Each structure stands twice: as structure tokens, then as C-alpha cells.
Amino acid sequence: MTVTRSVVDGGHVQSGSPSPYDLKGAILEDVQILGPGNDGSAAIGNSNYTCRRCDISGNNRGFALADQVLVVDSYAHDFWIQPASQQGPNSTHQTAASTHGGSTVQVIHSTLRCNSDAYACSSAFSFYSEDAPGISDVLVQNCLISTDAGYGMLFGTLIPGKPYGITNTRVIDNVITSQEFGPVANWPADQAGNTWSGNRSPDGASITP
Numbered sequence: 001m002t003v004t005r006s007v008v009d010g011g012h013v014q015s016g017s018p019s020p021y022d023l024k025g026a027i028l029e030d031v032q033i034l035g036p037g038n039d040g041s042a043a044i045g046n047s048n049y050t051c052r053r054c055d056i057s058g059n060n061r062g063f064a065l066a067d068q069v070l071v072v073d074s075y076a077h078d079f080w081i082q083p084a085s086q087q088g089p090n091s092t093h094q095t096a097a098s099t100h101g102g103s104t105v106q107v108i109h110s111t112l113r114c115n116s117d118a119y120a121c122s123s124a125f126s127f128y129s130e131d132a133p134g135i136s137d138v139l140v141q142n143c144l145i146s147t148d149a150g151y152g153m154l155f156g157t158l159i160p161g162k163p164y165g166i167t168n169t170r171v172i173d174n175v176i177t178s179q180e181f182g183p184v185a186n187w188p189a190d191q192a193g194n195t196w197s198g199n200r201s202p203d204g205a206s207i208t209p
Helices: none
Strands: 002-009 022-034 042-044 047-052 056-057 061-064 069-072 097-099 102-106 111-114 121-126 135-141 144-147 151-156 166-173 175-180 193-195
Touching: 022 042, 042 056, 069 121, 069 193, 097 102, 111 121, 111 193, 121 144, 144 151
Parallel strands: 002 022, 022 047, 022 056, 042 061, 047 069, 061 097, 069 102, 097 121, 102 135, 111 144, 121 151, 135 166, 144 175, 166 193
Antiparallel strands: 151 175
């Protein structure tokens, strides 16, 4: 299935039963997804899809990434604003892109901006290795990754609640920044096949994780 030059207004893109997270090879090109606000969902996810020149905003989160995903020339930004009355230990953990486990993912030449209320973003791009067998074969290249809270990129692996590995993950030639914490946290340099190269801050300074 291919969807082009379309607007999804007040919702998100997800397949139905019996595989609610498998988009079965769907291709979205020049598609805008305008989320409904706090529906608990990412704008699109989780497996077997391509997004080319997608513009997504207004959901809790942006791209959910599991298996066999290509995101290119796309823009995630301006997520649901969490009211101050709801802020606390159970607050939303928002991201422009996130994976909780999966493989064969490419995010290329895209802008990933987690801006909500300078509070709710865990990071712009989150890697939470909590679903077996972990995260592997991910390429993030030539992207602008930024957030108004948390970290630019956050890697959770081999810790309680996120017990699996992150391997063969390449983060190359990106611009990464955060208005709160640093550009990157917990990069798994000692896990097999991971590459961090050419990443820099907006002023051109090299980022060493």
C-alpha cells in the first residue's frame, strides 16, 4: 500500500488486528500527520513501513521504530503539551523517535525535534532496549536531532527494565543538541558493531559520547 500527498487529521497511523503494530510494507510519501493530542500513541509505528517526506506533529510521540523501517527527509515536531497539573512521576515520556527493540531501521536526512513543554521529553531520539532480542542494525545519518528537555539521544541498555543489547547501530554525521541536558547519554560503545562518527553540535563542535 502506498499513500501519497495526504493529510491524517486527528489520528495516527497503525495497522489493525491481528497485528496492530505491523504496517505490512506501507509506504507514506508527502504525508502530514496531525495528531489528536494525548491519545497515548506515536504518530506512526511500529514495523514494516517507509516514510518519505512525512511531517508529523500533535501526538504524544513521533516515529515508533521496531523492524524494517525507513524514515527519510521527514520532520517530527511540536508534540502534545502536557498540562502542569499532570506533571509528576507518571508524566509522559515523549520522543520524536524511539525504539524499544527491533532491527533493520534507517533514519536518514530528517529533522527530529522533541519540543513539548520543556518538561515531558525524555530525549529527541530514545533507544530503550526492553523488548527481546534487543536493538540491532540501526542507521541514523545526516539528521538534525534536538529537544527542549532531556537528552538529544538517550540509550538504555543492559540495565534493569532494559536488559537487552544495542548492537550494530551506526550514528553518523548528525547535528545533535538539547536545551536541558547533554547531546547524548549512555552511548553503548563497548557493544558489538556500534559506530559513533562525525556527530556535532550546531556550532560545529565534535560530540564525543
